[in-house]
Amino acid sequence: MEKIISREKVLYQGRICEYARSVSTDKVQIYDIANRAYVVVEIADLQSISRASIIPEINKKEIDRDEAELSAEMDEAKRRFDVIRQCIAEEGSLKEIVTRVSRRLGLSKPHCYRLVGDYDVNAGPGSLMRYRRGQKKGACRLSPVIESIIHDCIKTEWKGPGADRKKVHEKVEGMCQAANLPVPCINTVGKRINSGKTAKELTRLKSGKKAAADKYDARPKQLKLKEPLEYWQMDHTVIDCIIVDEQSRKALCRPWVTLIIDVYTRVVMGYYLSIHAPSSLSVAMAIMHAVMPKRDWLKSLGADDIAYPYYGKAKAIGLDNAKEFKARCFRYASDKHDIRLRWRRVRTPHWGGHIERLNGTFQMGYVKYLPGATLSNVVLRGDYDSEKEAAMTFSEFNVWFARSINIYHLQEHRMLGMSPHEKWLESYTDSAGVLCHPPLLTDAFEFFVDFLPEQTRTISPSGLVLNKIWYWSDDFKPLVGSKKKFVVKYNPLSLRQVWVRDGEGRYMQAPYSDVGLPDITLQELKLIREKGKPAPKNEAEIFEKILANRELVNSAVNATKRLRKVVETSKLSTGIDIAQMLDEEKQTQRPKGGLDYTQPIIPYEPEE
Structure with a gap:
């Protein structure tokens, strides 16, 4: 698990310092090298110094392997060939040679007489290869004509809910009798059905794609994760509540949210609320919110009662197949910053079960109690007029949503046996009870711009x-x-x-x-x-x-x-x-001198 290590170099107020220890969820103690003093500062005030200069590259040795390895039979033949050659080199009568071969190979003497007789120096180990008697595996006793009839009947009859081997056999029987050919038994036809197609494919032809996927597709109960930031899931959802505009307080729309959950701790690493439909910007804003410390963002909300100490860069993100999740800018930025993207297959929401459940938790556990809630169930909604009852502006909803996230983090999670906040603290607390923090981004500005649309x-x-x-x-x-x-x-x-x-x-x-x-x-x-x-x-x-x-x-x-x-x-x-x-x-990082054209123009005072 990656984390800030002791004596790791960090930048604080333009000076190079060393990380000493974590003292709380948002503060750490550092050693100011220039002033020779320990200082307690907020984690958001630190900047990371690239580890590339201090971590040596690991030279990976390539292991050459033969493309074609010897089979078990050839290995055994070679072993026997070497033993017999050694026994013959020791000289003696045929009986003495066979006795030595029998003792060393652990085989009976009659068997060894046959092996010594088959031994051929010019042919090599191949002269001692063992061959199975009888019919070879996969060999067919039926004539090619009957095999062709069976194959054709399977293709035409194994379709729809009524497909079974009896139906196929009846068709085979009719065609064979018409052609004056022997009729294969029903078990033979059943074997051809099972050998020609996989069980999943047979189920798909009989009951459809969904039934085949439900029965045979792998659905592991949980991901085997070992640490935070190892795997995230991200998704968009529209909030089941109507907000009003700031000017006229009239019903405006249902806001959208892009949520990111850390699967190991179930912490909501970050999110992005908007009144526009999801886009590449939504993805960039949500990811940036997730990876950065959130002190300045909390100040902009004006909510001092909210704690949000979670940040860090993910190793992998699970996504659906939305257009913005496959955009060129998103893939480029993810590759550049070493974030693996894992898209789930189409129409398989269970592969994103953690984020889907989180969406449901907020919709049904929090949002449905708000004024202006649309309620997904028509029966529950009744005569409730959502637009008429809408009361919250986007700014007010933004603060409410942040508080709801905070409440979620502090409540016990059934699968964890503790709250997501406790799981996060447990993950970043070592055996000695010392708290630590995830690494910081080396260049937050470049990271954000990389994810923007282009x-x-x-x-x-x-x-x-x-x-x-x-x-x-x-x-x-x-x-x-x-x-x-x-x-x-x-x-x-x-x-x-x-x-x-x-x-x-x-x-x-x-x-x-x-x-x-x-x-x-x-x-x-x-x-x-x-x-x-x-x-x-x-x-x-x-x-x-x-x-x-x-x-x-x-x-x-x-x-x-x-x-x-x-x-x-x-x-x-x-x-x-x-x-x-x-x-x-x-x-603030621009060199001094010259004009900054992004700032508003300040007119000169007129001379008197």
């Missing part, structure tokens, strides 16, 4: 254009004129900047070419480009229409639900979230 673009003297919006950075100058297409990463909730990956895997940040334009979301951009509406002529008209939509929602009482959802998303994206937090962290 497109490819060429860079012209004017910059690059994405979604008909121009971006520029001075870092583009060496790339201008190149015909190569570069990967461009973008955040659908904030289009004010993009990140361009160069040939060496590093990212260049590029803001709007016109730094005075407002930040917008991809949803707002798509709304004004729908079919049947006049397309905007230029970049300025795009932003003019988006701002007009925002003003419409703020002033109109009867704005459409869809428009309110889009504008609500833009409001939420301007709040504190993981993407913005990491972006601000990246800005």
Whole structure:
């Protein structure tokens, strides 16, 4: 199990320190090498130093194996050949040679007389190979004509619920009698049925794919896991509760959540709540929430009563076959950061049983008691009007959901015999009772950007254009004129900047070419480009229409639900979230000097 080890180098406030010990779920003691003092700090304030420079590479020796190994019979023949050759070399009469062979091989003398007689120096060990008597295994006594009839009858008659060997035999009997051929018995036909197809295939032809899968597919009761962060499961689900918008308090929509559970501890490592449908952004935000310490996120919620000390990078993630889980950007980022992706087979939800059960736990154990709950059961819902009773805004629901997760972590889990929080602490507490922590990400910003959605673009003297919006950075100058297409990463909730990956895997940040334009979301951009509406002529008209939509929602009482959802998303994206937090962290690392075009323009005071 990976964990931060004693005296491991970490970075704190720009100084290299050594990890000493963990003192609580969110604090550790480090040794400040420069000041020669021990300091207790929060785990979220530390940065990891790559272990690549201190952990030697292990040279793996390749073991050469022969492609074709000798069979057991050939091994035995070789052993007997060597014994007989040695006995003959010792000289003596035939009787003496046979006696020595019998004693050394543990065989009877008559048998050894036959072996010595079969011994042939020129033929080698093959002269002593044993051969079975009688009919060879798999040999068929029936004529090829009858075999062909049986095979054809199996193909045509073994279908549907009424398929059985009696039905097939009756068909074989009729065809053989018509051809004046001997009729094979029913047991022979039964053997051909069983030998020609597997039991699963026979069940599939008789009862269907689902019945065959239910009967023969492997369904282990539990995964054999040894430690936290070894295997996660991730999935999307829509919440069975309607929320209202912040402006008019009218029914808006049912929010979506992307949940990630650590199967070993049953801890919810992270999640992402949104009012837009799942996408690559949902995956990136959920994973980033899971791997990072959550101090700043809890501050943004304003809920001091919530504890969320779980973080770390998974070794493997179990997923269904959703499009965003197979996106190129997701697979690239997972390979780069050594996260194995395991997609389950189509229409097999039991392979994601832990995350499916977690979804059900929150829907039936928590959400159904909220005002505006839709309730999946029509009988239970009755005359309850979910839209009319809806009362919680997205921000309020966000805090409520975080508290519900916190309650879940502190309640006893039936399969664990303890709470998920206790299981987590137990896993990161050694035999001496000393608490430790999982390793930190080496570069959290790059990790997050790797998972963002992407497109490819060429860079012209004017910059690059994405979604008909121009971006520029001075870092583009060496790339201008190149015909190569570069990967461009973008955040659908904030289009004010993009990140361009160069040939060496590093990212260049590029803001709007016109730094005075407002930040917008991809949803707002798509709304004004729908079919049947006049397309905007230029970049300025795009932003003019988006701002007009925002003003419409703020002033109109009867704005459409869809428009309110889009504008609500833009409001939420301007709040504190993981993407913005990491972006601000990246800005602080910029070299001094030059202008930062991502910041708003501050006008000069007029001279008097």
